[in-house]
Amino acid sequence: MKSIVCTEPGKLIIEERSDPIPPKGWVTLKMKRIGLCGTDFHIFKGLHPFLEYPRVMGHELSGEILETPRNGRFSVGDKVIINPYLSCGDCVSCKKSKSNCCVNLKVLGVHTDGGMCEFLCLPERAIYSARGLTLSEAAMVEFLxxxxxxxxxxxxxxxxxxxxxxxxxxxxxxxxxxxxxxxxxxxxxxxxxxxxxxxxxxxxxxxxxxxxxxxxxxxxxxxxxxxxxxxxxxxxxxxxxxxxxxxxxxxxxxxxxxxxxxxxxxxxxxxxxxxxxxxxSRNANRVDFENVIDKIHSGKIPSSELNSHNVNLLDLPRQLPTWIEDGSGLVKAIAHL
Ligand SMILES: [Zn+2]
Ligand SMILES: [Zn+2]
Missing domain, CATH: 3.40.50.720 (NAD(P)-binding Rossmann-like Domain)
Structure with missing residues (x-):
């Protein structure tokens, strides 16, 4: 599959990588939309503390179910929102239902490779239904x-x-x-x-x-x-x-x-x-994602105004540096594939 890889600060390339193989019980997603934010710009500029390169960025994500385990909650073709905060479920914070500040938190696209690629495998608990939302709205749920x-x-x-x-x-x-x-x-x-x-x-x-x-x-x-x-x-x-x-x-x-x-x-x-x-205040929990989904459903989020820029994912290596140079008018850029 094609992945967009930040190999070192200032360098973003298209790389051919092998398709991921889902561990037992996980779903495989076809990536559809990737929102860009300050975190991605920081990673590209080499300003993110403790970040290891090479890194596939992308944590504001929506996709479509490509493969699902038998008896899974989703069906092939379902549109979904991805919660990029992979918590351990076992630490002092997770036990207090505060998985947003899990001791062992790994954020997709930051601590581990993210969604700027064609396919991603994730546990079902990291995925919420995007029914009733556009794919771009679904990719905006995380930052909201x-x-x-x-x-x-x-x-x-x-x-x-x-x-x-x-x-x-x-x-x-x-x-x-x-x-x-x-x-x-x-x-x-x-x-x-x-x-x-x-x-x-x-x-x-x-x-x-x-x-x-x-x-x-x-x-x-x-x-x-x-x-x-x-x-x-x-x-x-x-x-x-x-x-x-x-x-x-x-x-x-x-x-x-x-x-x-x-x-x-x-x-x-x-x-x-x-x-x-x-x-x-750090990240967000499932209840916050559900709150945002509810507000989008009820038409309270001006999502098309917020989504100021769009780009084809494969054009991002060329486009991203120009947005860093001149970010005027840029609110939320979304990469499509
Ligand atoms: Zn973000
Ligand atoms: Zn934890």
Whole structure:
């Protein structure tokens, strides 16, 4: 089969590999759609910590069942969504039903070869039905699930004032799921005007703010002086994560959605005076995937607006570097095969 392999940072090639053979009880999938995200760009640029090359990227995946074990849950030809978080089922976290932060977690396309290839074998528990979704919508479930999970971590109350920092795909997912909670006002902050305008056009529930000199004052006004009940940082930037605490109200919470390699510093008196919560959010669980699937079914996700770019998978080695050079207008690119 054909695979797209990142052999070393900056080098993406088409490689002929042998077709995978499913272990007993596993299904074989024909890959159909592969969403691209910041993680893939990081891997390509050599910025991902602890990543081993060569690597087949691809963790935002949908496909079709090609072969299924006898008495399996799926039938040949079924369209499916893939959960790329392969958890062990046995560690302290898995036993608490938190497989999203499994001690031994392996993410397809990051820690193990992913979906930028023709066929993939997986255990049935990593696969959900995509009935009623387009294949491209099915490939968007994973990144939206990260937003849905972060919102569940934030435990929003009715009428909460929410700030999402970072208007990339993950931040937009967070903002959408926050807006589904009762009477929540959602502000979105980004350094990039183009992204803020895109976000504002996505939902009437969003108020956009660009990082500029008086933005702190404007955010304070937006919340009538209180600052925000829950702040989500989806920037992947340590300075922004530190700054996000300034936007959190007394008794409020700050959810770190994206991860950085750096240490995060904050003032303890500031933190204590607010009795603030700082909450980590990592990946997503099955319940988050199901929540996203449900919201797509009910037409609440502007999936065609989010899917800004498309490419044939075999053209990706040529296309990916151009998107890294000029990412303007790029929200969610999806590779097809
Ligand atoms: Zn992703
Ligand atoms: Zn585990």
């Amino acid at each position: 699930s990260i937003g849905a999970h972060a919102v569940s971590r934030g435990q929003l109350l009715a009428g909460s004032r929410i700030l999402v920092i970072g208007a990339g795909p993950i931040g937009l997912g967070v903002a959408l799921f926050a807006s589904f909670e009762e009477a929540c006002a959602v502000a979105i902050l980004d350094v990039n005007m183009e992204r803020v305008v895109f976000a504002e056009n996505l939902s009437d529930a969003f108020s956009g703010f660009v990082v500029e000199d008086d933005v702190d004052e404007r955010l304070r006004e937006f919340t009538k002086g209180d600052m925000f009940d829950v702040v989500f940082d989806a920037t992947g930037n340590a300075k922004s994560m530190e700054k996000s605490l300034d936007y959190t109200s007394h008794g409020g919470a700050c959810v770190f959605v994206s991860v950085v390699k750096d240490k995060i510093k904050f003032s303890d008196p500031f933190f204590h005076a607010r009795e603030m919560q700082i909450i980590g």
